[in-house]
């Protein structure tokens with residue numbers, strides 16, 4: 001049976017490309033009318049830092065919910081807020097933000113587990129192993145509390161010094177030993193294996209001594225297997241942007257980590273809109289740039305006082321900078337992510353085998369009706385496990401069952417995590433369209449056009465009958481599928 005397997009190969013891609021099937025990789029114009037819609041079309045998020053106290057301000061919430069699909073707590077997930085007394089944890093603000101995000105289809109960035117600033121007084125008074133133990137316990141407790149809710153954690157914030165040395169910043173944490181950062185990343189990975197783990201800093205926007213210090217740390221972590229997935233570039237900007245901004249982010253991406261723009265704000269003035277647009281274009285040009293977060297909603301919400309550094313004015317109106325960002329998003333290529341290892345042959349039948357479980361995508365109990373469950377099952381090559389890619393254009397495909405003739409469908413156009421994947425009559429709905437995103441080793445994720453979430457085996461089940469749902473894309477092995485051509 002295995003001799004009949006034909007895995008999509010580089011050769012298949014080459015054949016497909018020569019045959020002119022380049023549509024999936026080509027740039028496609030589109031025109032979202034909000035930041036989140038336009039960013040989602042490009043496979044990115046667009047986020048804002050939120051002060052939960054403002055969630056009762058209707059103008060603020062109106063803009064937040066209309067424009068953004070990612071949030072980060074401006075202060076409420078920091079150490080002083082979450083562990084005001086040693087061993088006593090307080091999650092009121094963080095939980096409030098997470099529930100607002102869930103109710104409104106937003107992902108959450110976690111900020112920040114360890115930082116030299118905004119430490120509670122009791123931690124400021126500790127040193128040595130007492131501080132190290134307290135810090136690691138803090139990481140474990142907070143990451144465990146929010147487990148499964150966080151897209152990306154800023155595990156460590158601002159640990160490098162400004163200036164020309166490129167070394168670590170002196171702090172109480174640094175004085176516990178140079179390995180405090182990797183200890184924090186390892187603890188965070190154990191506590192929440194689903195979250196991307198980021199290092200986050202400022203004044204690292206161009207190639208300079210500080211960003212090179214961070215670069216060398218990330219390279220070392222990757223070489224030694226320290227779990228790091230992403231680097232955050234705060235991008236608190238003045239009246240100019242370093243000319244090598246994109247090149248700097250790209251050199252980090254080339255190390256095999258994602259990059260994210262995490263706290264963007266730009267000094268008001270004649271250059272503001274241009275700088276916002278340039279930052280947006282840089283992110284879109286880097287396949288591993290996941291998204292952009294601005295550090296607040298309206299100018300009046302910003303920590304920068306009179307700099308008027310954000311996208312909405314003090315009355316909540318869109319500024320020129322807003323239009324510049326939206327135009328840049330709309331002009332970007334679509335989809336911009338790393339091309340999949342192969343373009344599916346739309347005349348073939350494939351098994352989709354999950355990387356984590358080794359089981360195949362399966363129409364449960366040979367059902368042929370609308371709404372029937374899709375599960376995973378031990379591979380048997382039956383018609384209920386065979387799928388054909390039907391081209392929807394723009395790099396998107398439906399997946400048609402050989403058994404039922406129905407297609408994979410995100411039930412009822414759900415946009416929430418855990419939304420069911422079923423089969424349904426082919427209506428070419430956006431909830432029935434998926435694009436392929438590359439994971440390493442010849443595996444792909446299937447990203448839904450409507451929700452921008454990926455097809456996964458729920459809870460990383462390895463059992464027959466394990467449920468298939470959609471979830472935020474974190475490139476988990478339960479979200480990765482091998483396409484095996486069998487017919």
Ligand code: G3I
Pocket residue numbers: 074075117118157202234263303
């Ligand atoms: O809420 C209290 C208030 O009750 C009290 O009366 C008042 C007295 O000063 O303080 C208020 O808390 C302030 C808090 O913001 C909420 O407004 C803190 O003093 C103030 O220090 C805190 O500032 C935050 C700052 O981080 C702390 O360093 C800013 O809001 C926040 O925007 C800023 O965010 C940082 C990122 O975390 C890391 N990167 C840089 C960025 C900008 O500085």
